[in-house]
Amino acid sequence: MNDRKTPPRATFVITAILAVVILIPSMLGFANKFYELILLCRGEVDGAFAITPVVNYLLASLGFFCLLCWAAFNGMFHDIEAPKRKMLETEWQLDSETAAQKR
């Protein structure tokens, strides 16, 4: 944890390229479809039917996207395998103490 190194330049470049290639078209596509939905809602009865569940989904997903960002920026994914070992150690300590008391 303490001796974390700066990722190599190649990793940074590949991540940036993938981000541009994947994220920008996705965001454009999403924005386009969302704009279509708004037009549909204004123009046709069918669109109004859709607005409630779509808004529900978007709000829920937005909330979890914020949570994902918060988790990433607060180190929740650093040393990602550590919690599984820590959990068992905690359990072992609790059970050992209980077993010792019974003896």
Added chain:
Amino acid sequence: MSDDSTAKPRHEDLVDQRLVCWYFAAALTFLFISMLGGMLMALQLVRHNPFAGIEIFSPGRWRMIHTNAVAYGFLANGFLGCLHWAVPRLTLRPVLDRRLSVLIFIAWQAVVLATAGGLAFGQAQALEWGETPTWIDPVAQVGLLLVAINFMAPISKMSGPLYVTLWYFLAAFIWTFLTYAMGNFVPEYFVAGTSAGAVGGLFIHDLVGLFVTPLGWGLMYYFVPILLKKPIWSHGLSLVGFWGLAFFYPLQGIHHFLYTPIPMFLQYGAVISTIAVELVVTTVVINFFGTIWGSGSAVKHNLPIRWFYTGMVFYFLTCFQCALQVTMTFQALIHFTDWVVGHAHLVMFGVFSMWILGIMTYLFPLLIGRDWYSRKLCEWHFWLSAVGIFVMAGDLILGGLFQGWSWAALQPWDASVEVSFPFWFVRVFAGLAMFGGLLVFLYNIWMTWRGEEELAVDSATVPAPAS
């Protein structure tokens, strides 16, 4: 998991075992009532209703009591009991307030009993899986808020990366509160017609995917490593499963209303997200089978593990079935048939009830402080339940296909009823097997509770420290 600076608390300071016992007792009581309602409906279908003509025993009403008692009586109470064990041990902190826990317990039983009473006397709300009478909804909503506050308090004090179980639990507390509000208030007071139908579809499936699924998987990620005495295969993969569920699940409920006036782009969106969830489920199942790899004999000797992994196999099957049945072609055949009923039983009993019953099989000796009265009766409970649900689900799924083909061939309605009778008879006997399993379990608990033999310390599942 927790601050190293805090003093190490003891189990008895963290877990209120009496409350866990109460929740399990309430859960099993409601499972008993629910199964009685299911049997009544099954008998009605084979024209042997023992209470014909008595309004409050009408199978139509008891069908709703059957589903609501399972969802809010058995599963909710079972999960709350498990949470009172798991959350304090994972966080090394007790829940916010034990008096609040007792208040929630009493209030929740009142909500479920009032729901059953309201349904029996004909006050059902016109919402599938949300038939709770409208006057109970605000009380239930407050109850869910208190549950979230009580359990999120210890979790919020954690520092450092969270174990995946706590991610699932956190999400479940938020999702359940929001899902209940969306399903019970939005269609009732704010939107109508097709839009209300779409929200109803989201509610039905979100109850499964955002209430019982995160709690169920969260508990599996907690209990399976403890019982196998080794960590989960990949914690990173488990987080992929969690975030996949968070982003793909919330839209898929609309697949309950394919071929309705809901706009087609929304129906297709639900189909695609349902198929995407199958990929997420595959990562979770791979993770659990990766964990048990090399310890396969545990399924034979360790009963809770057998309950858990049987439920996981059923879970994969039911999700795979879901990915197929939401396609428009498949849906045209099985819509409104008993296929859907078989699918629902496979999910609610074959998966989540089996997990809770497995946890009870593990925890009851620890809670009561005695070994099981009879290991053989535990085996009978498992096999009657597992074979019963396998036969019932298979029977109804097959029967649903026959019904669908009958309707597709434009045969008279009576013909589809006639073709269904053999399947409905088999369903009665499969239900009797599952009910018998429950009675065996209740008898075993009673005899264990009355017994005097103390639980041997060595038989407690004290896991070795993780390597």
